[in-house]
Amino acid sequence: MNIEEIKNPQFLKQLNINELEDLSQEIRRFIMQSVATTGGHFSSNLGIVELTVAMHYVFDAPRDKIIFDVGHQSYVHKILTGRAKEFKRLRQFGSISGFQRRHESEYDPWEAGHSSTAISGAIGIATARDLNHDDYNVIAVVGDAAMMSGESFEALNYLGSSKHKVIVILNDNNMSISKNVGGFSNMLSDIRTSKQYKDVKDNYTSWMMRSKTGQRVYDATKKVKDKVKERVLADSAFAQFDLDYIGPVNGHDMEELIRALETVKELDHSVILHVITTKGKGYPLAEEDKSGLYHGVGPFDLSKGVIKPHHLHHQMWSEAIANHIEYLMHEHDDICVITPAMIAGSQLGDIFKKFPARSFDVGIAEEHAATFAAGLSVAGKFPFLAVYSSFSQRAYDQINHDIARMDLPCLIGLDRAGLVGSDGSTHHGVFDISYLLAIPNVIIMAPHNQYEAERMINTAYTLHDHPYVIRYSKGMIHKHSRHVTNTLQVGSWDEIVYKKENKVTVVVYGDHVRMAKNVVEQNNLPVNVINARFIKPMDEEMLKEISNTHIIVYETVMHKGSLGSAMALYYEEHHRNVKMDFMAIGDHYVTHGDIPTLLHIENLSPEDLLHKIKEALDEERKS
Numbered sequence: 001m002n003i004e005e006i007k008n009p010q011f012l013k014q015l016n017i018n019e020l021e022d023l024s025q026e027i028r029r030f031i032m033q034s035v036a037t038t039g040g041h042f043s044s045n046l047g048i049v050e051l052t053v054a055m056h057y058v059f060d061a062p063r064d065k066i067i068f069d070v071g072h073q074s075y076v077h078k079i080l081t082g083r084a085k086e087f088k089r090l091r092q093f094g095s096i097s098g099f100q101r102r103h104e105s106e107y108d109p110w111e112a113g114h115s116s117t118a119i120s121g122a123i124g125i126a127t128a129r130d131l132n133h134d135d136y137n138v139i140a141v142v143g144d145a146a147m148m149s150g151e152s153f154e155a156l157n158y159l160g161s162s163k164h165k166v167i168v169i170l171n172d173n174n175m176s177i178s179k180n181v182g183g184f185s186n187m188l189s190d191i192r193t194s195k196q197y198k199d200v201k202d203n204y205t206s207w208m209m210r211s212k213t214g215q216r217v218y219d220a221t222k223k224v225k226d227k228v229k230e231r232v233l234a235d236s237a238f239a240q241f242d243l244d245y246i247g248p249v250n251g252h253d254m255e256e257l258i259r260a261l262e263t264v265k266e267l268d269h270s271v272i273l274h275v276i277t278t279k280g281k282g283y284p285l286a287e288e289d290k291s292g293l294y295h296g297v298g299p300f301d302l303s304k305g306v307i308k309p310h311h312l313h314h315q316m317w318s319e320a321i322a323n324h325i326e327y328l329m330h331e332h333d334d335i336c337v338i339t340p341a342m343i344a345g346s347q348l349g350d351i352f353k354k355f356p357a358r359s360f361d362v363g364i365a366e367e368h369a370a371t372f373a374a375g376l377s378v379a380g381k382f383p384f385l386a387v388y389s390s391f392s393q394r395a396y397d398q399i400n401h402d403i404a405r406m407d408l409p410c411l412i413g414l415d416r417a418g419l420v421g422s423d424g425s426t427h428h429g430v431f432d433i434s435y436l437l438a439i440p441n442v443i444i445m446a447p448h449n450q451y452e453a454e455r456m457i458n459t460a461y462t463l464h465d466h467p468y469v470i471r472y473s474k475g476m477i478h479k480h481s482r483h484v485t486n487t488l489q490v491g492s493w494d495e496i497v498y499k500k501e502n503k504v505t506v507v508v509y510g511d512h513v514r515m516a517k518n519v520v521e522q523n524n525l526p527v528n529v530i531n532a533r534f535i536k537p538m539d540e541e542m543l544k545e546i547s548n549t550h551i552i553v554y555e556t557v558m559h560k561g562s563l564g565s566a567m568a569l570y571y572e573e574h575h576r577n578v579k580m581d582f583m584a585i586g587d588h589y590v591t592h593g594d595i596p597t598l599l600h601i602e603n604l605s606p607e608d609l610l611h612k613i614k615e616a617l618d619e620e621r622k623s
């Protein structure tokens, strides 16, 4: 069959088990070839092929609502719902997102990108369904790592007492991006491997095979399961939530999956269906991957596998920051490192190998990560919390209430700050300055090169006086092997280009310092470039010095709550009438795509900055 010709999943209901299995293999091959060409989320989608085909065989989307938690594993769903042709331009500007998006399809009733929202959303939809006296099914497909995040537990707790039926499918591949962590994960492993469960599963599965209807199977096996529940499941989380549980079911056995889905479809109450899958199924290198190398991939050669590009002279910001933290950890044993499930993305692998006693992966639990850091700090440790800017939004109150209010010495590394590109609106790190500026005691830093980053980290550790935030993008920077040990004056800005007679000043920070310097120097413009490397506190001397020039503040964050807005407030409070232009993101979400294109559509390209500078120069000439 030509996968790209699939318009909707209705055809599945005419297929027999063998045909469904053959189709699954074709879809798996399509995903391998397509994602290895464009990049995207690879192993999660390879592992969920049969489950997604079986769901669309048993349920009737779009009337039945199928929600994928996070949504990075919804490629099979998108292929079955008429979007296969778009995979040539997956996650590119103007084409389909890598997550469920409601504007894309009626088959996407929900959308996400951040983890652990599916069950809460599903309960809301199911409640509305019953209030409207409607009767469709609501299915939330949740990965084992997403299941272990706070919001999932809040929702499960509520679901146990709610009369609005939701089918929760736990897609358990025992992997987060890298190895899953935590007590809950260990409990799932016990279920997955317990002898009692193996016996029941084998018998249960054969009972299910013989049955004609799911309900009879369910009734027939209920007694056995209650027995098993007493022995194996009694202490399992699901039993504690007073939620019914069915499984574990082999997530690559089409017949078993269909039987199980038909059973849960007929039940008159909420249920957790536990499905065991293999992340990366069908591509051995991905199946064996425990480090997250095949979770999110760039384009790669399937015959060779993902080869981590060795950046001889360049490195990602994450690497530069992690390398310097590691360098300090050798010297100072009070430094601890925390990550909420992003060891690979935050390049912390070496630190976890070298300092296992002082490195903590807390799973998808940004709230816990931040307050855990606060606890370490009050007890005399110096925590480095590495967290993506957009994921840190989950920990707003913990940073505010547990860290800043107690004014605890620590360092928060906000990775993926600014526009991230293909992950799109849920992942752009464009809100952190807005949410941090209002929080007292927090010091916000944005380095423009490795040396400045290392000096900032040294400053935070040496002064040991406040919570410091250092924000850096997904971009690459020049790699220096030598580490620096000196510090910076907190709140000091830096004159990259400065002449007293210049009438226009560009204020930038982070990656954009180099861009602005290039624009000014390549066009030979009489314009100052100021590196506002401390977003908070600002450099008040510098603010006064440039206040008689025409100031252009350029940043790739939301304008509301930006550095520019803080500067305008400062000048207003100090009764200085200053000409200011603001180049930042307006009151909307930025879609997915390559960064140059996104900058262009946001009027934030280097060309846009050049145009703004020329306008300001003209205005100054005329005045």
Ligand SMILES: Cc1ncc(C[n+]2csc(CCOP(=O)(O)OP(=O)(O)O)c2C)c(N)n1
Pocket (backbone or CB within 6 Å): 044, 070, 072, 073, 113, 114, 115, 142, 143, 144, 145, 146, 147, 171, 173, 175, 176, 177, 279, 340, 341, 342, 364, 366, 391, 394
């Ligand atoms: C709040 C939040 N934190 C972190 C992430 C990054 N993230 C995306 S997928 C993922 C792992 C998901 O594992 P699981 O739920 O088991 O799904 P699988 O990929 O194994 O199918 C993580 C940590 C996120 N999307 N949202």
Ligand SMILES: CC(=O)[C@@H](O)[C@H](O)COP(=O)(O)O
Pocket (backbone or CB within 6 Å): 070, 072, 113, 177, 295, 296, 345, 416, 420, 423, 474
């Ligand atoms: C789905 C998800 O949230 C993560 O996989 C994220 O896409 C990782 O982003 P990076 O690729 O920037 O590490």
Ligand SMILES: [Mg+2]
Pocket (backbone or CB within 6 Å): 143, 144, 145, 171, 172, 173, 174, 175, 176
């Ligand atoms: Mg998983």
